[in-house]
Amino acid sequence: MRKKKKILRLLHTMISNMAIWLVQNAYRLLFWFFGKLPADHKLVIFESFFGRQYSCNPRAIYEHMKNHCPEYRLIWISERGYEKIFDAHQVPYVRRYSLHWVLLMCRAGYWVTNIRFPKWFHKPAHTIYLQTWHGTPLKKLALDTEEYFLGGTTVEQYKKNFVKESGMWDYLVSPNRYSSEIFTRAFGFNGSMIETGYPRNDFLYRANDHETIEQIKERCGLPKDKKIILYAPTWRDDQFYTKGKYKFKLDLDLKQMRAALGKDYLIIIRLHYLIADQLDLSGYRGFAYDFSRHEDIRELYLISDLLITDYSSVFFDYANLKRPMIFFTYDLESYKNHLRGFYFDFERMAPGPIVRTTGQVIKSIRDIEDTGFAVGSNFVPFFDQFCDLEDGHASERVVNRVFNHQSS
Structure with a gap:
C-alpha cells in the first residue's frame, strides 16, 4: 500500500511537471509569434508584485505619465482575483496570462515592472524594458548570494536565471549611488542605470x-x-x-x-x-x-x-x-x-x-x-x-530619461 502511494505521488509529480512544461512552451511560442507583429511604441505595460498590487515604483511612474504624457497608452497587469484593486482606481488593466495579455506584452513599446518575469519570458526586439526593482539592498542579492533554499533548482541555476532576466533590462532604476554599485554587480546588469532616487518615495514628499x-x-x-x-x-x-x-x-x-x-x-x-x-x-x-x-x-x-x-x-x-x-x-x-x-x-x-x-x-x-x-x-x-537624491521628483527624472519626455 505504501509503495502504491509512493508511485501515485511520483506519477502526480511527473504529470504536473509535464503540464507546466507544456504551458510554458506554449507561452514561449506565443511570445515568439506575436512578437513579430507591428509594435505599438506608445503602449506601456505596468506591473507591480506579480499583478497583485497597484503600488511601488511602477505606480509612481504611471501616475506621472498619466498626468504629463497623454500621448501614451498606459495599461496595468492584474493577477486573476486582484481585479478589484484596479477597478477601484479606474485603472485600465489586462489579466495576467490571458491571450490579450500576451498580445499586449508582445506589441508594447515599453514594460515597467518591479519584479522579475518568469524565466520563459521572451522580450521582443522593439520593447524597452524598464526595471524599477523594489528596494535599497541591505541583504545580499542574486549573484552575491551563496545559498538558495527553495527546492527545484540549485544556487548556480538561480544565478544563471537571474543573469538571463537582467539581460533583458534596458534600464534599471537606482535610489542612490550605493545601490547602483550593488545592482550592477549582483544582477550582472549591463544596461543603463538611472540613478534618480525612488519614484515611489515622491509621495512621501508631496503628500506629507x-x-x-x-x-x-x-x-x-x-x-x-x-x-x-x-x-x-x-x-x-x-x-x-x-x-x-x-x-x-x-x-x-x-x-x-x-x-x-x-x-x-x-x-x-x-x-x-x-x-x-x-x-x-x-x-x-x-x-x-x-x-x-x-x-x-x-x-x-x-x-x-x-x-x-x-x-x-x-x-x-x-x-x-x-x-x-x-x-x-x-x-x-x-x-x-x-x-x-x-x-x-x-x-x-x-x-x-x-x-x-x-x-x-x-x-x-x-x-x-x-x-x-x-x-x-x-x-x-x-x-x-x-536618501540624498530623494526630493519628490524622481518619477519625473525617470520618465524624462526613458521616454525622452520633457514635462512642461
Missing part, C-alpha cells in the same frame, strides 16, 4: 501633510486619537510552504504590547508580499490591524508615527519621513551568518535601536517618547548616504 494623513486614517477605519506603530518585517529564505510562498511566525508579543501601550497606541502590521500567511488578530481588535493586503505601503508609512522592522528595505524608504525606527531582530545572528548576510555593518549603521525581545521594543518606544519622537544619533549620516 495633516489633511492627507487624516484622510488615509479615516479611509482605513483607524482611530485618530492614538499614535500608530507600523510593523513591517521581511521574509525568511528558509521558511516556506512552496516556491514563492513563505511562512511567517509573529515573534512580536502583541499581548505584552497591548498591555503596555494599548492606551496610547495601535499597531498596523504589514507582511512582505511573498509571505503567504494571514494573521489572526481577532483577539486584539482595536489595537492590532493586519494591513498586509493594503494596496500600497506608502500610505502606511505616511500615517505611522514610528516604524518597527527587521532587515526589510522598508526602513530606507521610511527614513525619508525623518521619523524614528526600531529594529526588532530576534534572529540577527542566524539571518546575518546563515540566511543572507549584509552589504554593510548593520549593527553599527542602523538608524535606530536594535532589539531582540518585545520587552526591549516597548522600552525603546518609551525612550522615543522621552525624546519627543526624535530620530536616533545614527540617522543623519544614514539619511545623507541613502
